[in-house]
Amino acid sequence: xxxxxxxxxxxxxxxxxxxxxxxxxxxxxxxxxxxxxxxxxxxxxxxxxxxxxxxxxxxxxxxxxxxxxxxxxxxxxxxxxxxxxxxxxxxxxxxxxxxxxx
Amino acid sequence: xxxxxxxxxxxxxxxxxxxxxxxxxxxxxxxxxxxxxxxxxxxxxxxxxxxxxxxxxxxxxxxxxxxxxxxxxxxxxxxxxxxxxxxxxxxxxxxxxxxxxxxxxxxxxxxxxxxxxxxxxxxxxxxxxxxxxxxxxxxxxxxxxxxxxxxxxxxxxxxxxxxxxxxxxxxxxxxxxxxxxxxxxxxxxxxxxxxxxxxxxxxxxxxxxxxxxxxxxxxxxxxxxxxxxxxxxxxxxxxxxxxxxxxxxxxxxxxxxxxxxxxxxxxxxxxxxxxxxxxxxxxxxxxxxxxxxxxxxxxxxxxxxxxxxxxxxxxxxxxxxxxxxxxxxxxxxxxxxxxxxxxxxxxxxxxxxxxxxxxxxxxxxxxxxxxxxxxxxxxxxxxxxxxxxxxxxxxxxxxxxxxxxxxxxxxxxxxxxxxxxxxxxxxxxxxxxxxxxxxxxxxxxxxxxxxxxxxxxxxxxxxxxxxxxxxxxxxxxxxxxxxxxxxxxxxxxxxxxxxxxxxxxxxxxxxxxxxxxxxxxxxxxxxxxxxxxxxxxxxxxxxxxxxxxxxxxxxxxxxxxxxxxxxxx
Numbered sequence: 001x002x003x004x005x006x007x008x009x010x011x012x013x014x015x016x017x018x019x020x021x022x023x024x025x026x027x028x029x030x031x032x033x034x035x036x037x038x039x040x041x042x043x044x045x046x047x048x049x050x051x052x053x054x055x056x057x058x059x060x061x062x063x064x065x066x067x068x069x070x071x072x073x074x075x076x077x078x079x080x081x082x083x084x085x086x087x088x089x090x091x092x093x094x095x096x097x098x099x100x101x102x
Numbered sequence: 103x104x105x106x107x108x109x110x111x112x113x114x115x116x117x118x119x120x121x122x123x124x125x126x127x128x129x130x131x132x133x134x135x136x137x138x139x140x141x142x143x144x145x146x147x148x149x150x151x152x153x154x155x156x157x158x159x160x161x162x163x164x165x166x167x168x169x170x171x172x173x174x175x176x177x178x179x180x181x182x183x184x185x186x187x188x189x190x191x192x193x194x195x196x197x198x199x200x201x202x203x204x205x206x207x208x209x210x211x212x213x214x215x216x217x218x219x220x221x222x223x224x225x226x227x228x229x230x231x232x233x234x235x236x237x238x239x240x241x242x243x244x245x246x247x248x249x250x251x252x253x254x255x256x257x258x259x260x261x262x263x264x265x266x267x268x269x270x271x272x273x274x275x276x277x278x279x280x281x282x283x284x285x286x287x288x289x290x291x292x293x294x295x296x297x298x299x300x301x302x303x304x305x306x307x308x309x310x311x312x313x314x315x316x317x318x319x320x321x322x323x324x325x326x327x328x329x330x331x332x333x334x335x336x337x338x339x340x341x342x343x344x345x346x347x348x349x350x351x352x353x354x355x356x357x358x359x360x361x362x363x364x365x366x367x368x369x370x371x372x373x374x375x376x377x378x379x380x381x382x383x384x385x386x387x388x389x390x391x392x393x394x395x396x397x398x399x400x401x402x403x404x405x406x407x408x409x410x411x412x413x414x415x416x417x418x419x420x421x422x423x424x425x426x427x428x429x430x431x432x433x434x435x436x437x438x439x440x441x442x443x444x445x446x447x448x449x450x451x452x453x454x455x456x457x458x459x460x461x462x463x464x465x466x467x468x469x470x471x472x473x474x475x476x477x478x479x480x481x482x483x484x485x486x487x488x489x490x491x492x493x494x495x496x497x498x499x500x501x502x503x504x505x506x507x508x509x510x511x512x513x514x515x516x517x518x519x520x521x522x523x524x525x526x527x528x529x530x531x532x533x534x535x536x537x538x539x540x541x542x543x544x545x546x547x548x549x550x551x552x553x554x555x556x557x558x559x560x561x562x563x564x565x566x567x568x569x570x571x572x573x574x575x576x577x578x579x580x581x582x583x584x585x586x587x588x589x590x591x592x593x594x595x596x597x598x599x600x601x602x603x604x605x606x607x608x609x610x611x612x613x614x615x616x617x618x619x620x621x622x623x624x625x626x627x628x629x630x631x632x633x634x635x636x637x638x639x640x641x642x643x644x645x646x647x648x649x650x651x652x653x654x655x656x657x658x659x660x661x662x663x664x665x666x667x668x669x670x671x
Contacts, residue, residue: 006657030220030221030225048358051359052355060354064358065206072213075216076407079403083401083404097663
């Protein structure tokens with residue numbers, strides 16, 4: 001890539017917007033996933049009894065079951081949220097930058 | 103094409119030979135009676151995939167075809183193929199066995215394997231697609247000294263592939279011996295030869311379609327098994343859990359965290375290795391170059407996460423249902439493992455807990471379904487080793503040969519030829535190591551592969567994408583620091599120092615030099631620290647070039663501008 005086009009893209013307001021929003025969004029989702037997973041691991045390490053509590057009196061299904069399944073589902077949902085946003089907002093910004101350069 | 107036909111004939115000759123040789127000899131693992139249904143179904147799978155390889159061979163002309171299936175795989179197909187790469191026989195049989203033996207711990211383990219995927223999506227999937235061409239080393243060496251970084255990346259890739267491959271080959275041999283009643287070495291040779299045929303003739307196109315077919319077969323088989331098992335409990339998980347508690351020797355302890363997680367440090371270390379190791383596995387990262395653009399790359403991760411998560415929920419149901427349903431068949435257990443209809447020894451299942459899913463298939467679907475699931479398990483191993491071998495061969499031909507040895511002066515034809523020779527050699531090595539390690543304890547190897555991927559590949563990859571001040575020297579030292587520390591700490595762990603090398607403590611039990619089971623909590627930060635330290639101290643001319651190239655890399659990385667050229671070579 002030529003230096004002048006690098007400078008042109010770097011100065012492009014849409015590029016600034018793309019970098020900024022994508023960075024915030026991606027890192028927020030990353031932190032959220034890390035908090036969910038390591039929160040779960042810390043509960044297992046420090047308060048395993050919590051997950052072994054029955055859902056209701058007399059039931060055998062424990063709190064840990066829906067929580068475990070919810071973490072699996074959350075991983076899928078978070079990737080889905082990212083795809084939805086990237087397909088609309090980020091792709092539109094990228095397209096705008098490309099068109100301006102031509 | 104002629105060579106392909108020869109291979110086909112060779113293999114056709116191998117099957118009846120294997121059929122005859124099977125029951126005559128008995129190996130270390132107790133061998134099953136020859137399972138003909140399973141063998142016929144497996145032969146059908148092999149015939150189908152060889153047909154695909156023939157079709158793929160005709161379409162594989164350029165380096166791009168060979169390494170990335172021409173970049174023409176859709177996001178959905180790639181999602182299935184990634185799931186196929188990830189849902190190894192180890193996770194299908196291993197995790198359902200773990201659930202059978204310990205209950206909830208199996209779920210904890212599978213969650214660790216899944217949560218790396220969102221991280222891959224948010225941080226590296228699109229970036230990798232935009233920057234790379236054939237291997238992940240394209241990305242980590244993008245703005246750095248090609249010789250140094252590609253050599254480092256190729257070495258760590260080959261080490262990861264080697265450990266992963268040995269674990270798969272040994273697992274394959276033992277499993278096939280159990281399932282099909284074939285000899286250990288025959289099983290290893292069949293897997294090795296078929297894998298060479300797929301990769302050498304069909305390249306990434308054949309490898310991808312083998313993965314896709316296997317993923318569909320595995321997902322549908324597991325779905326049927328979970329539904330059929332649940333139906334015996336009136337589709338009530340509560341009822342399934344109730345009966346499982348009544349049957350299992352650990353009673354209601356199977357409903358919460360057990361002994362898998364010993365202490366917070368080991369728990370977090372394993373979690374780090376699983377999470378970031380996924381983002382550094384060469385055969386997984388390579389899959390991102392098979393799609394045309396960043397949009398399809400992110401779609402593939404979305405579908406893959408969905409399929410893998412669904413699959414882990416199925417294995418959890420399979421493991422729990424098996425506690426109840428297998429116990430109704432005392433003939434599958436060793437003497438004394440079942441007393442008065444209750445399971446007293448979880449390890450009493452003939453063939454070990456790896457057989458849980460296989461036996462459940464027989465319990466809910468009879469001999470035909472047993473044959474189907476056995477064939478799928480075989481196909482699974484075959485697909486995973488093919489992907490691994492292709493990744494290893496690409497590291498040799500694309501990174502070591504074309505960029506380091508020939509310094510970019512080789513042509514495509516030579517590079518593909520080197521890749522095929524490398525595949526052949528890797529296949530022979532895999533067969534040899536698979537046979538050599540037959541009676542070794544290889545359980546630590548998959549963990550080690552993940553730890554090295556997380557400690558050597560992942561830090562360099564992430565820093566090269568996000569940190570503009572990294573230099574060639576920093577990346578080189580950081581990558582090797584992660585690789586060496588991960589291997590050294592694993593050697594000092596109980597699994598190797600005690601179980602493999604036979605060092606025992608005062609009580610006569612195997613011991614390790616350190617209390618960590620997985621090195622990730624030390625080796626990942628150590629790698630990042632070395633990257634940082636040796637980059638900021640680096641004032642060489644090379645460092646100036648490295649840093650100056652970051653802006654252009656970042657633009658291509660974020661927008662994909664300039665990436666089309668690279669993907670259309």
